[in-house]
Amino acid sequence: MARSFKGVQALRGVTFELGQHEVVGLIGPNGAGKTTLINLMTGFDLPTSGTIELGGQDVTRWRPARRAKAGLARTFQHGHLFGGLSVRENIELGALGVGARSGEARRRADDLLDALELRAHADVRARLLPHGEQRKVGVGRALASRPSYVLMDEPAAGLAESDIEPFAQVIRSVRDGFGAGVLIVDHNIALMMEVSDRIEVLDQGRTLARGTPEEIRQNIDVAAAYLGSSGVTGASAGA
Numbered sequence: 273m274a275r276s277f278k279g280v281q282a283l284r285g286v287t288f289e290l291g292q293h294e295v296v297g298l299i300g301p302n303g304a305g306k307t308t309l310i311n312l313m314t315g316f317d318l319p320t321s322g323t324i325e326l327g328g329q330d331v332t333r334w335r336p337a338r339r340a341k342a343g344l345a346r347t348f349q350h351g352h353l354f355g356g357l358s359v360r361e362n363i364e365l366g367a368l369g370v371g372a373r374s375g376e377a378r379r380r381a382d383d384l385l386d387a388l389e390l391r392a393h394a395d396v397r398a399r400l401l402p403h404g405e406q407r408k409v410g411v412g413r414a415l416a417s418r419p420s421y422v423l424m425d426e427p428a429a430g431l432a433e434s435d436i437e438p439f440a441q442v443i444r445s446v447r448d449g450f451g452a453g454v455l456i457v458d459h460n461i462a463l464m465m466e467v468s469d470r471i472e473v474l475d476q477g478r479t480l481a482r483g484t485p486e487e488i489r490q491n492i493d494v495a496a497a498y499l500g501s502s503g504v505t506g507a508s509a510g511a
């Protein structure tokens with residue numbers, strides 16, 4: 273698929289597939305097109321050309337809410353929480369938004385408050401949390417919809433180093449427990465290498481490389497050796 277914005281080709285000829293039961297890491301420097309890809313997959317933006325399929329169905333013209341009800345959830349790189357609502361209420365909305373009853377929404381939020389180590393903030397207004405914690409709330413809201421697929425846009429940005437391992441555990445449990453497919457975009461290369469079953473590298477709207485974390489690591493090393501600070505290295509240094 274492709275997407276251009278007035279002369280800027282944000283994505284050109286990219287094909288991307290996410291299966292259930294897998295974690296796919298998407299890396300690339302700022303401006304590579306990562307958020308655009310998530311926007312197209314979730315219906316927050318329309319491709320200039322190409323189609324989006326969900327479970328074998330062409331959903332290119334479906335609005336985001338319809339895709340969400342069909343099992344596709346996302347988190348946002350910036351904001352999108354209800355700042356005046358509590359952390360718990362924000363997470364419950366993820367369940368209510370896809371038609372869960374209030375009791376069920378409360379149970380799911382309870383589980384996620386523990387899994388994401390947000391319990392201490394449950395009754396705090398979302399806008400009062402540090403940005404890293406806000407992103408975790410966004411992850412909680414996405415997971416509360418019990419998605420078949422969840423696309424996470426820089427969910428670990430701003431997290432303390434000590435929060436990274438528990439967060440990696442949450443991602444693995446989304447795959448292994450819910451059996452969902454996870455697309456994760458993040459600049460924390462150590463996290464990406466650890467949680468991803470496979471990794472795709474995007475650069476200037478094109479797929480530059482795809483492979484196992486080990487293959488990509490070697491690729492990055494090669495790029496670092498031969499290209500200095502350009503190319504893929506920009507991704508690894510882009511945090």
Ligand SMILES: Nc1ncnc2c1ncn2[C@@H]1O[C@H](COP(=O)(O)OP(=O)(O)O)[C@@H](O)[C@H]1O
Pocket residue numbers: 277280281282300301302303304305306307308309
């Ligand atoms: N709504 C928009 N209008 C104009 N240009 C955009 C818009 N969204 C993204 N772009 C451009 O598309 C390119 C890819 O952006 P983006 O997908 O946000 O990259 P990434 O998430 O990898 O940092 C960038 O050059 C960006 O400036």
Ligand SMILES: [Mg+2]
Pocket residue numbers: 306307308349425
């Ligand atoms: Mg982005």
